[in-house]
Amino acid sequence: MSMLRQIYESFRFAWRALRSNLLRTILSLLGVTVGIFAIITVLTLVDSLEKNIKDSLNxxxxxxxxxxxxxxxxxxxxxxxxxxxxxxxxxxxxxxxxLQANLKNQVGITIYAGKGNMVVKRNNNSIGQVRLVGAAPGYNTIFELNVEKGRFFTPEELEAGRSVCIIGFEIAKVLFPNNQEPIGQVVKVKNMKYTVIGVIKREGQSFMGWSSNDFNTLIPYQSFRKLYQTGTGAWDETTSRIGVKGAESDVGLVELENEIRGLLRTRRGLQPTERDNFALNRPEAIANAISGLFDVVGVAGWIIGGFSILVGGFGIANIMFVSVKERTSIIGLQKSLGAKNYFVLFQFLFEAIFLSLIGGLGGLFLVYLVTLIPMGDLVVTLTIKNIVLGLTVSSVIGLVSGIVPAAVAARLDPVIAIRAT
Known part of the structure; x- marks a missing residue:
């Protein structure tokens, strides 16, 4: 109990000293404030940018x-x-x-193809810059399609390539103004009539500007093949892609990837010495490449902010030495009355940590103000991780800056100290 009381008294002494020298305190913490602001701002922007880009890959x-x-x-x-x-x-x-018949580690598989810059018409209304997508069975499983009105294609519609379609939110808004009901109505694509059976829920534009389902029109894959060639000899714009979803238990999709590679190599008659003539792509590869670039930016932020923190640390250490000098007689009086060395040590050490923490909190507040600045589609968020990081760095700087002055104060001889003027 005596130990806790002495620690509490150390906090009180430290807080009183900081309040009595307010101007000196503010000047001392500016370096830490600027340093924490620089580091956490860069990390916050990097994390927010990375998250927005990865969300755009959804x-x-x-x-x-x-x-x-x-x-x-x-x-x-x-x-x-x-x-x-x-x-x-x-x-x-x-x-x-x-692959659909032979894959064992998949929970969903589909094939799809697309064509951009299409025009969809209904009576006198039309909308351009539409992406036409031919979807096979399993498409809604792979892409987690959210049909707000109507329904997805039935297996019979997909197999027979019926003239039905599912349209995006923005397409429905243009072709069916004034809240007209689109389900059951007919639209035209390349002068071919398609009956609307569903409307996709609004998704909004992604941060990267990539088009969402808001401007997509889905038709059965077999119906798409009537309009465009998708196999050998097809233009890259209309080539087919097979999407295979793995089980959650398959960490890293290792088993699924190996199974696809083995089956496809067998299907295409590749010899063991021949290289794959296909690519097995995963969105995580793009995300990992992006993360690598942002790591470099993060290091740059640490370097820039590190210089400011270093200056702030030296400022705190200097102020602490001055504070020890000013309070030498008080330290002697405290020790003559029975104060232990650790009491004096904690008193100055806490003062240095408080000083640094206040500077860190000031820097975090400035970062928070940055997050309030509108940045278009970029959503900037100050995360708990970065807040904890900022406070931790501040505490460490205060600890390192104050340890030597605090140790000097703790080792003062009470007789010599009490005679100091």
Whole structure:
């Protein structure tokens, strides 16, 4: 109990000393404030930017492997060998059926193709810049499609390639103004009539500007193949992609990826010495590449803010030495009355940590003000992780800056100290 009381008294002495020298306190903590502000601002912007970009990749699905001829990123040697990838065959509908029948580690599989810059019409209304997507069975499982009105395609509609469609929110708003009911109405794509059976819930524009389902029109894959070639000889814009969703128990989708590779190599008759003539793409690869770039930016933020914190640390240490000098006689009086060395040590150490923490809180407050500045589609959020990091760095700086002055004060001889003027 005596120990806790002495620690509490140390806090009181430290707080009283800081309040009695308010101007000196403010000047001392400016360096820490600027340093914490610089570091946490950079980390907050980096984390927010990374999160917004990764959220923009959600349209690719989660836990999904894509089978196509073009890889998302370059090889391990850093070279994107487009001249080799261009000669690869496209993913075909027969390969989709083969994988669907033989894959054991999948919980969903589909094949789809798309064509951009399309125009969808209804009577005198039309909307351009629409993406037409041909969807096969399993599409709503891979992409977690949220149909707000109506329904998804039935297996019979998908297999027969019926002239039905599901339209995005923005398309429905333009073609069916004044809250008209779109379900059961007819729209035209390339002068082909399609009956609307569903409307996708509004998603909004992604941070990266990539189009969402708001401007997509979905038709059965077999119906899409009547309009465009999707297999061998097709333009890259209309080539098919196979999406395979893995089980949650398959950590890293390792088993699923190995199974797809083995089956597809067998299907395409590749010899053991031959390289894959297909790409197994995962959205995580893009996210990891982005994270690597942001790590570099984060290090730059630490370097920039580190110099300010270093200056602030020296300022706190200097102020603490001055404070020890000013209170030498008081320290002697305290020790003559029975104060232990650790009591004096804690008194000055807590003062240094308080000083640094106040500077850190000031820096975090400035970061919070930055998050209130409108930045378009970029949502900036000060996370708990960065708040804790800022307070931890502040505490460590205060501890390091105050340990030497506090130790000097604790080791003062009470007789010599009490005679100091």
């Amino acid at each position: 349209f690719l699905g989660t836990g999904v492997i894509y089978v196509e001829k073009w890889p998302f990123i370059a090889d391990n040697d850093g070279e994107y060998k487009w001249w080799e990838f261009w000669q690869r065959p496209n993913a075909s509908y027969n390969e989709f059926k083969f």
